[in-house]
Amino acid sequence: MNSHSNLKRGRRLGITYSAPMGVWLTVFFLVPLGIIILYSFLKKGLYGGVEGEFSLVAYTQMLNPNFLRVFLRTLWVTVLSTFATILLALPCGYAMARSRHQLLWLGLVIIPFWTNSLIRIYAWIAILSSEGFLNETLKALGIIGESLQLIYNQGAVITVLVYMYIPFAILPLFTTIDKFDFQLLEAARDLGASKPESIFKVLVPNIRSGIVTAVIFTFIPIFGAYTVPLLVGGKDSYMIGNIIVDQVTKTRNWPLASAFSLVITLVSTVGVVWMLVSTANERSRNRSESKVADPTGGVV
Amino acid sequence: MRYRFEPSRLTATPKNTVGPYKTPKHQVFTDHRSFGFSNVMLVLVILFLFLPLFVVVLYSFNASKGMRWGGFSLEWYAKLLFDSDELWRAFGNSAIIAITSALVATLLGSLAAVGVKWYRFKSRNYIQVLSFLPMVLPEVIIGISMLIFFTAVKIPLGMFSIFVAHATFNLPFVFLLVSARLDEFDFSVIEAARDLGATERQTLMRVIIPSIMPGVMSGMLMAITMSLEDFVITFFVSGPGSTTLPLYVYSMIRYGVSPVINSLSLVLILSIMVLALVFRRFLKTIAASR
Numbered sequence: 123m124n125s126h127s128n129l130k131r132g133r134r135l136g137i138t139y140s141a142p143m144g145v146w147l148t149v150f151f152l153v154p155l156g157i158i159i160l161y162s163f164l165k166k167g168l169y170g171g172v173e174g175e176f177s178l179v180a181y182t183q184m185l186n187p188n189f190l191r192v193f194l195r196t197l198w199v200t201v202l203s204t205f206a207t208i209l210l211a212l213p214c215g216y217a218m219a220r221s222r223h224q225l226l227w228l229g230l231v232i233i234p235f236w237t238n239s240l241i242r243i244y245a246w247i248a249i250l251s252s253e254g255f256l257n258e259t260l261k262a263l264g265i266i267g268e269s270l271q272l273i274y275n276q277g278a279v280i281t282v283l284v285y286m287y288i289p290f291a292i293l294p295l296f297t298t299i300d301k302f303d304f305q306l307l308e309a310a311r312d313l314g315a316s317k318p319e320s321i322f323k324v325l326v327p328n329i330r331s332g333i334v335t336a337v338i339f340t341f342i343p344i345f346g347a348y349t350v351p352l353l354v355g356g357k358d359s360y361m362i363g364n365i366i367v368d369q370v371t372k373t374r375n376w377p378l379a380s381a382f383s384l385v386i387t388l389v390s391t392v393g394v395v396w397m398l399v400s401t402a403n404e405r406s407r408n409r410s411e412s413k414v415a416d417p418t419g420g421v422v
Numbered sequence: 423m424r425y426r427f428e429p430s431r432l433t434a435t436p437k438n439t440v441g442p443y444k445t446p447k448h449q450v451f452t453d454h455r456s457f458g459f460s461n462v463m464l465v466l467v468i469l470f471l472f473l474p475l476f477v478v479v480l481y482s483f484n485a486s487k488g489m490r491w492g493g494f495s496l497e498w499y500a501k502l503l504f505d506s507d508e509l510w511r512a513f514g515n516s517a518i519i520a521i522t523s524a525l526v527a528t529l530l531g532s533l534a535a536v537g538v539k540w541y542r543f544k545s546r547n548y549i550q551v552l553s554f555l556p557m558v559l560p561e562v563i564i565g566i567s568m569l570i571f572f573t574a575v576k577i578p579l580g581m582f583s584i585f586v587a588h589a590t591f592n593l594p595f596v597f598l599l600v601s602a603r604l605d606e607f608d609f610s611v612i613e614a615a616r617d618l619g620a621t622e623r624q625t626l627m628r629v630i631i632p633s634i635m636p637g638v639m640s641g642m643l644m645a646i647t648m649s650l651e652d653f654v655i656t657f658f659v660s661g662p663g664s665t666t667l668p669l670y671v672y673s674m675i676r677y678g679v680s681p682v683i684n685s686l687s688l689v690l691i692l693s694i695m696v697l698a699l700v701f702r703r704f705l706k707t708i709a710a711s712r
Contacts, residue, residue, distance in 0.1 A: 136541025140549050143534035143593055147552045150590045154567035157574055171573070213460035214467050220460075227464065228705045229698045234471040236647050236694045240671045241687045245474030247675070248481060253489045255477045285474070288467060293709040338558060346560020348654055353675065363562045370566055370658075380570070383563045394558045 155387070162380035172376055180377035184385075189365065196345060196361040199276070203283040204341045207291045210284070211336060215295030216325075219302070228296070235289035243353050246282045247273065250354065274356035282350050287343060291336040298332025299325075331401040338397045342390045362386060475691055482684035498685040506682055512670035515581065516650055519666065523588035524645035530589075531596030532638050538597075539604040553597045556590065564591060565658035572659060579661030587659045588649045595648065596641035602710060603637025640704035647697070 162180050164172040183189075218227040234242065249255045250273035257269040272278060302325065310320040326333070348363035355361075362382060369379035482499070486492025502509070531553075538549055556564060568590070572583050611633075615625045653668035660669060674680045698705065 136537045136543040136546070139537025139541070140534040140543075140545070141537075143530040143597065144545065144549045144552065146530055147556070147590065147593060150568070150571070150586055151556050151564075152552065154571035157570050158563075158567045161570060210463065210467055213463035217458075217460035217464035225702050225705055227468075228709055229702060230468050231471065232705060232708070233691070233694055233698055234475060236651065236698070237475060237687075237691055238651055238653075238668055238671065240653055240668050240675065241478065241683065241690065242474050244671070244675050244683055245478045245687070248489060249474060249477050251489060255480075255489070258490065285470065288471065292467075297706075297710045342558055343560055346562045348562050363560065366562055366566060370569065376570065379566060383566055386560055386563055390559050390563075394554075 158380045158383050158387075161376055162384050164377055166375050166377050169374065171374075177377070180375075180381040183375075183378050184381055192360055192365055193362060195359075196363075199280060199283070199359075199361065200341060200345045200347075203280050203287070203344050204337060206280070206284050207287050207340045208333065208336055211288055211291035211295055212333075214288075214292050215299050215332075218292070218296045219299035220304070224300070231289050231292050239286060239349065242286065243282060243349060246278070246285070246354055250278055273354055274359075276355070276359050279351050279355045279359045282354050283344050283347060286350060287340040290339045290343070294335040294339065295329070295332050298329040298335075302328055334397045334400050338393050342393055345389060346386050475687070478684045478687040479691070481681065482688050484681065484684075487681055498681045502682050502685040502689070508665075509667075509670055509682070509686070512665045512667045515664060516667040519581065519584050519588055520646045520649040523585050523592055523649050524642050526585075526589045527592035527596050527645045528638060528642040531593050531641060532600045532634070535597050535600035535604055535637075536634075539601055539607075553594045555594075557594045557598075561591075561652075561654040565655040568655065569658040579659055580664045583659040583661070584656055584664055584666065587655050588652065591652070591655060592645035592648060595644050596638075599641040599644065599707060600634060600637040602707065603634050607633060636704060636707065640701070640707045643697070643701055643704060644708055647694075 161172050163176055163178065165175040165177040165179065167173050214231075218224060218231075221227055247254070251257075252269040252271065252273075254273070256272060257266070260266045261269070306324055306328070307320050310324045311317070315323065346363050347361055348367055351359045351361045351364055362385075366379050366382045366386075369375045369382070481489070483494050483496070484492055485495035485497065534549060534553070537543075538546055565587075568583070568587050569579075572579060577583055577586075611629055612625055615629045620628065651668065653672060656666050656669060657672070660666065665673075671683060671686070674683055
């Protein structure tokens with residue numbers, strides 16, 4: 123990485139190049155976020171919108187036990203789906219990085235990933251509904267007599283969430299594992315580590331940043347999920363995303379929607395800071411410990 | 423004879439370097455039996471990923487309207503091609519927005535990446551943080567904040583607001599992909615080009631631009647696919663007469679299932695396969711941006 127040693131010190135040119143994007147994102151991303159923060163402290167207008175009067179009503183409304191229940195459920199569903207996603211994605215990323223046909227596997231992960239998300243959700247409706255693919259197949263095989271209720275419940279929401287976000291986890295994991303020097307595993311084995319030991323004490327610590335990135339990129343979008351619980355969930359699968367949208371489109375309570383958005387933004391920010399700190403730590407550890415990484419990772 | 427510049431030489435791939443012999447990755451550590459745990463998991467997950475695609479494609483050839491199998495038919499393809507004006511109009515809107523927003527995002531994002539990676543200036547950190555945040559906020563938040571913003575500054579909701587929203591959420595990805603490419607850039611080739619008598623302009627056109635082009639291209643590809651795909655943000659910032667394809671599909675799902683979605687799915691899946699095949703060189707770069 124010699125970009126730093128070669129950094130030119132042209133101030134004007136740097137600003138000229140970066141300013142268009144900086145201005146664009148400030149106006150269309152940062153200012154809207156600021157408006158949300160502002161609106162969350164204002165009074166609700168009669169027909170949507172806000173009135174220019176300071177108020178904490180939105181925040182007291184948030185403490186409504188119904189909302190709290192949805193908040194806890196969202197957290198629970200998010201933790202569970204993220205955990206399942208990472209657990210499934212880790213061996214995939216590993217196998218892909220070790221494969222001779224990396225591009226083929228990447229293509230196979232990316233094709234469903236690029237397919238319109240609504241079409242994929244619709245496909246899941248076609249699979250899980252009472253006369254859907256799965257029920258009909260099981261009936262044809264004589265495994266079940268009556269259709270099972272597979273859709274419009276929590277299980278369906280989690281399954282489809284895991285489905286939607288697995289590629290988000292596989293891609294960063296693949297990228298980090300691909301950079302990992304597999305000879306370190308060989309060395310650990312030579313020095314007497316068992317196979318699981320070499321994986322958990324050598325591979326996993328070395329790809330920590332990839333795991334953190336994968337967690338962030340699944341946890342945050344699932345935490346703000348809207349379409350999946352709406353289309354495959356039942357009455358008891360509502361998540362915060364659905365509440366926010368209802369506040370905007372149905373109840374027209376913009377301050378409350380803003381307050382909820384602020385909460386999600388804060389949760390996301392905490393996640394991102396955690397990610398940045400943990401990758402920064404890793405980098406400084408690698409630098410300070412030794413020039414040559416300990417190939418056994420402390421196994422021996 | 424004019425020297426033809428090969429961008430591939432700029433990257434740090436150790437293809438032709440002389441050094442200690444390194445075992446190719448797939449041969450290291452004899453743990454790569456075809457039926458090892460991770461390989462089996464990979465195949466299972468890929469099957470899981472393709473199951474829904476397989477099911478919609480299967481149903482697209484179904485003669486009956488419901489989910490029960492009623493024999494083979496091409497009825498829904500005929501309907502998709504000849505009797506779906508509204509759908510194709512929505513597709514047209516999507517295409518216009520995808521192309522314009524991707525162009526703007528690619529231009530602004532690539533320029534900013536060059537600015538941030540090659541120069542030092544005061545607001546450099548601000549730009550870097552700012553380009554990172556939109557990627558890690560849930561779509562619902564971006565959608566709502568933009569809706570409230572457009573309403574507050576009285577920009578009417580429609581094609582223009584969708585274009586602005588899409589360019590905004592695409593910018594960070596282009597910036598990231600081009601930045602990653604610039605990290606690999608070897609500055610000595612610029613000096614070499616200048617030493618060999620190239621003018622500033624020639625260096626830019628024949629050395630710098632060709633070498634960052636893969637990053638720019640994968641950024642643009644990513645931007646186009648994300649724009650075509652987006653439902654949640656578009657849902658908030660669209661207005662009358664600006665229905666995009668995902669919005670149209672959504673209305674079809676919500677208000678009575680139409681088998682035309684199935685036939686549309688196959689068309690979309692096939693185009694994505696072609697896209698992935700054509701741009702297979704960039705797949706690794708795109709994966710790294712996630």
